[in-house]
Amino acid sequence: MEENKSISLFLIDDHPLILEGLKSLLATEPSIHIIGSAQNGLEALNFLNANPTLVQVVLSDIDMDPMNGIDLCTELKKQANPPQVLLLSMHSNAVMVKGAIVAEADGYVVKNAGKDELIKAIQQVANGGTYYSQEIIPIIYAQYQKEKQNHKELAILTPRELEILALIVKEQTSNQIAEQLFISRKTVEVHRANLLQKTACKSTIGLVKYAFKLGLA
Amino acid sequence: MEENKSISLFLIDDHPLILEGLKSLLATEPSIHIIGSAQNGLEALNFLNANPTLVQVVLSDIDMDPMNGIDLCTELKKQANPPQVLLLSMHSNAVMVKGAIVAEADGYVVKNAGKDELIKAIQQVANGGTYYSQEIIPIIYAQYQKEKQNHKELAILTPRELEILALIVKEQTSNQIAEQLFISRKTVEVHRANLLQKTACKSTIGLVKYAFKLGLA
């Protein structure tokens, strides 16, 4: 079942210029015919829900509002006979790629791919396969490891320690934190000491930087 | 001098898909003919230097490497008879727009503009005019004010104070900073006091947050 019939494609991108560009680009490819297009995930979802089984492959940008490409994919894949979803993105952003995988996207193509690669990706997912641009794979892996690391580090800190860290970042002294939490200043100091030890920081300044790095501030 | 002759255009975008898309898009417009294209600023600059007076309008993306669209524009505008430069961007990012203005770009079109708007922009800059997408203007203004504020705050701090702030963020104590800068611990403490006073912070923690906010860390 290579390409006996032409593939029905639905295009989604919030930038009209790119949308029109992709249309022109793919218009010359006989194995693909474009059913329609939308400028955001919500609009696309409405069309696809109203016309099920019409579209084989959905080619969607990720950055959109309302409803980005990943959320659209998640919604589509909940259905009984979902179309194949091929996501397009500007960036080789690992978080996005991870999101795409979680959303069960059938493929992920970066925009600095060529026309040939795009067409190959469309054909591949249309045939029930997957297509992820080669270059993103190492990036996902690295970022994935890093994220795992962050979560592990956060898990070390107890709820109380996180609470106190938050107050430290708010420029509160140990005395103020103690009053606020109805505990002794000494207890706060114990938590501080544990925070320093667990995070391997030399001083409160390190804790603040740590909080920033983990996005707690 | 409306459009007696067709406009010679040079296209630059690092994403082949978008580049090819734009080509297809503009190919149908009789008032414009595409001379050539490049995938980054450096490549474009080389071509344009080798072939001066050939190109009337340069339509360039901003995010590129090596040499982004703004730097390319700056370089081009240094020359005797520079082409008109129309910049394209994904984002209505104020910093970029400001950069474009500083670089003396003749226009700035966001990618969620339509084909008609793009052609209008090209024609307008080809005729010696300028074209900035309507929607970005309020955003520039707001961000511009904010930036001015940031710069004003930064300007308050003397070079020495910035130097010491950087060391504070690196978790150095006053004694360590003093040793490192071959000055007295007391002097460092004076600088700290001035930093706290100028930034209206309560403690070193505030200074660290301040440094983060201003992108110094």
Place this chain on the structure above:
DNA sequence: TTTGGTATAAGGGTATACCCCTAGTATATT
């Protein structure tokens, strides 16, 4: 030439951060 800003330095004082130690209580986990 005076004025103002910057950088330097010092003495003296209090509050805070951080170090060492011990130790009770509650809640899970095994």
Place this chain on the structure above:
DNA sequence: AATATACTAGGGGTATACCCTTATACCAAA
């Protein structure tokens, strides 16, 4: 029942941060 972990709390000590005031030297702008 025993063990582990989190949270609580104390005593005692040193280093650091931060507050007050005063003071000198340099340089540039008014």
